[in-house]
Amino acid sequence: MAAMHVSHGLYEAFLAVARAGSFTAAAHTLGYTQSAVSRQVQSLEDEMGAELFERLPRGVRLTEAGRVLLPHAEAVRDRLAAARAELASLRTLDGGLLRLGAFSSATASLVPRAQAAFRARHPGVVVTRVEGPSVKHLGLVAAGEEDLAVVGPAPAAPPPPGVTLHHLLDEPMLVALAQGHPHAGRRAVRLAELADEEWIVGHERLEDTLFRPAVAAGFRPRTGLLAHDWIAKLGAVAAGLGVTLVPALAAASVRRDVALVTIHPDDVPYRRICAAAPSAPTVAATAFLGLLRETADELIPPTRS
Amino acid sequence: MAAMHVSHGLYEAFLAVARAGSFTAAAHTLGYTQSAVSRQVQSLEDEMGAELFERLPRGVRLTEAGRVLLPHAEAVRDRLAAARAELASLRTLDGGLLRLGAFSSATASLVPRAQAAFRARHPGVVVTRVEGPSVKHLGLVAAGEEDLAVVGPAPAAPPPPGVTLHHLLDEPMLVALAQGHPHAGRRAVRLAELADEEWIVGHERLEDTLFRPAVAAGFRPRTGLLAHDWIAKLGAVAAGLGVTLVPALAAASVRRDVALVTIHPDDVPYRRICAAAPSAPTVAATAFLGLLRETADELIPPTRS
DNA sequence: CCAGATTCATGCGACAAGCGAATGTCTAGC
DNA sequence: GCTAGACATTCGCTTGTCGCATGAATCTGG
Numbered sequence: 001m002a003a004m005h006v007s008h009g010l011y012e013a014f015l016a017v018a019r020a021g022s023f024t025a026a027a028h029t030l031g032y033t034q035s036a037v038s039r040q041v042q043s044l045e046d047e048m049g050a051e052l053f054e055r056l057p058r059g060v061r062l063t064e065a066g067r068v069l070l071p072h073a074e075a076v077r078d079r080l081a082a083a084r085a086e087l088a089s090l091r092t093l094d095g096g097l098l099r100l101g102a103f104s105s106a107t108a109s110l111v112p113r114a115q116a117a118f119r120a121r122h123p124g125v126v127v128t129r130v131e132g133p134s135v136k137h138l139g140l141v142a143a144g145e146e147d148l149a150v151v152g153p154a155p156a157a158p159p160p161p162g163v164t165l166h167h168l169l170d171e172p173m174l175v176a177l178a179q180g181h182p183h184a185g186r187r188a189v190r191l192a193e194l195a196d197e198e199w200i201v202g203h204e205r206l207e208d209t210l211f212r213p214a215v216a217a218g219f220r221p222r223t224g225l226l227a228h229d230w231i232a233k234l235g236a237v238a239a240g241l242g243v244t245l246v247p248a249l250a251a252a253s254v255r256r257d258v259a260l261v262t263i264h265p266d267d268v269p270y271r272r273i274c275a276a277a278p279s280a281p282t283v284a285a286t287a288f289l290g291l292l293r294e295t296a297d298e299l300i301p302p303t304r305s
Numbered sequence: 306m307a308a309m310h311v312s313h314g315l316y317e318a319f320l321a322v323a324r325a326g327s328f329t330a331a332a333h334t335l336g337y338t339q340s341a342v343s344r345q346v347q348s349l350e351d352e353m354g355a356e357l358f359e360r361l362p363r364g365v366r367l368t369e370a371g372r373v374l375l376p377h378a379e380a381v382r383d384r385l386a387a388a389r390a391e392l393a394s395l396r397t398l399d400g401g402l403l404r405l406g407a408f409s410s411a412t413a414s415l416v417p418r419a420q421a422a423f424r425a426r427h428p429g430v431v432v433t434r435v436e437g438p439s440v441k442h443l444g445l446v447a448a449g450e451e452d453l454a455v456v457g458p459a460p461a462a463p464p465p466p467g468v469t470l471h472h473l474l475d476e477p478m479l480v481a482l483a484q485g486h487p488h489a490g491r492r493a494v495r496l497a498e499l500a501d502e503e504w505i506v507g508h509e510r511l512e513d514t515l516f517r518p519a520v521a522a523g524f525r526p527r528t529g530l531l532a533h534d535w536i537a538k539l540g541a542v543a544a545g546l547g548v549t550l551v552p553a554l555a556a557a558s559v560r561r562d563v564a565l566v567t568i569h570p571d572d573v574p575y576r577r578i579c580a581a582a583p584s585a586p587t588v589a590a591t592a593f594l595g596l597l598r599e600t601a602d603e604l605i606p607p608t609r610s
Numbered sequence: 611c612c613a614g615a616t617t618c619a620t621g622c623g624a625c626a627a628g629c630g631a632a633t634g635t636c637t638a639g640c
Numbered sequence: 641g642c643t644a645g646a647c648a649t650t651c652g653c654t655t656g657t658c659g660c661a662t663g664a665a666t667c668t669g670g
Contacts, residue, residue, distance in 0.1 A: 057666040072388035083377035362637040
């Protein structure tokens with residue numbers, strides 16, 4: 001177990017001396033005295049077990065060992081400088097990595113818009129995005145494997161320790177009908193008008209968004225059909241098998257042969273969308289969170305409290 | 306002017322903590338106490354201006370900055386280890402560079418043999434060889450730009466400061482005659498028998514090797530022809546234009562239509578061949594010097610004092 | 611041939627950095 | 641609510657490092 005207490009000053013002194021060709025001159029450029037440089041070089045020589053400089057009456061000259069050590073010392077100095085620069089660029093958002101998570105339908109417009117704005121302002125930051133269910137993202141943020149996540153449909157349980165939820169927006173739901181449906185042309189419907197419809201849901205238990213307002217409207221929706229992704233859901237709607245709820249932000253990506261109808265403000269279901277950030281968020285994560293808020297306010301102005 | 310007194314211990318502690326995932330465990334593997342590791346990491350964090358670890362109730366976890374720093378710290382550690390290894394291999398002659406110099410005719414057999422032996426024993430050492438006049442090599446060795454040089458024909462001046470000469474051998478000279486010459490078949494000649502010959506010399510002033518024994522033999526050689534290289538010299542001899550002296554070690558590389566005749570021991574000219582080494586020679590230079598001595602003794606046993 | 615100047619090495623005193631031991635603080639788990 | 645585990649902090653003390661001054665060796669100019 002050798003190599004203890006080896007300070008970088010030793011290598012800096014070595015490099016300065018190698019560059020200047022003299023202890024005294026190197027000491028002057030380093031702001032030290034000549035004796036300090038002399039002893040630093042001696043320490044490094046003891047440490048390395050070899051003479052690094054040949055002492056001449058008029059300065060010093062690198063020995064073979066010194067010539068061998070020189071490129072290594074330069075590489076170490078440069079590498080440390082690179083590390084410092086990279087850390088600094090991390091602070092100023094000129095570099096670094098932002099690991100993002102989002103549930104599937106958040107990637108329709110909210111996350112991509114914020115991501116585009118972020119890319120425009122901080123082109124040096126690499127952004128990775130992973131889709132998946134919200135619960136999974138909450139765990140990843142808690143585990144420190146994601147820096148920020150957009151979660152929605154499961155704020156029921158309290159967030160894991162070390163994760164704080166930031167409310168982004170409450171997304172109104174639209175109802176999707178087949179084009180030939182009687183209500184297809186209307187501007188807005190009451191939820192009660194759809195009490196006899198067959199509702200196509202994703203996960204039976206998670207469709208809290210539907211059930212709560214429906215019960216408030218006085219009926220319990222029939223949920224015979226289960227479809228796990230949007231393709232299947234809207235395909236079933238288009239085929240006239242039933243109706244379903246579509247989040248407003250995903251409206252643009254709905255197929256043409258499906259009609260979207262607004263729900264009356266008094267009983268429109270809302271989906272609460274949050275961002276999950278660790279207790280000590282990254283600079284990039286904080287910046288992205290701000291952009292997420294701006295994007296959310298642009299898409300759906302925060303009229304509700 | 307930041308970054309003062311940054312010891313490597315900080316990076317070693319950082320790496321150990323990143324590896325162990327805990328200050329306490331890292332302290333145990335490092336042989337330090339937990340408080341020491343805690344402060345070392347804090348020092349590095351202050352130095353870098355960023356938190357490197359996220360403190361959790363059950364250990365620590367790398368932050369973004371820590372993840373960025375980690376590969377740099379590993380690279381620095383590995384580079385320093387490589388430097389140490391290379392310096393060690395320098396000591397044990399398993400690596401390094403030996404910059405050799407030699408005057409032209411020493412490269413006929415003496416230097417190549419020693420070089421072959423050196424290569425066999427220390428294959429890791431790279432050997433570079435430069436040919437040139439002896440005076441030039443003395444200057445290069447003095448200037449530290451060559452590690453060892455084989456010099457011969459100019460030991461008249463004292464060696465430059467910082468250079469010591471090591472006697473290798475005294476090389477007897479042969480006389481080269483055209484094949485049809487009356488003395489061509491003899492085993493040995495007296496120098497006086499060649500008093501009427503035309504002598505072909507290289508540099509008029511430097512042919513001390515010829516003049517001193519000739520004057521001792523009672524004549525002053527006629528030196529009408531000047532030839533600067535061996536090709537021209539021996540070509541002139543073969544053409545019957547005159548005779549010349551050839552060092553014994555170069556005998557094997559003489560063209561066939563030139564006869565070489567030994568000179569009588571009482572008045573044979575000798576050429577003193579030395580090795581020029583710096584005052585503080587490299588390990589490789591010292592080893593090579595030993596092999597030069599061995600090779601010299603094999604080629605011409607040191608019968609003379 | 612000798613004195614001045616330059617350069618590196620070294621002894622000395624003072625200051626600060628770093629370590630160990632002990633204590634404080636916070637969180638998880640029973 | 642209490643104990644155990646992990647990091648942070650405080651307190652002396654050792655140790656390393658710096659600056660100042662001096663010494664030894666060498667080149668240079670008269």
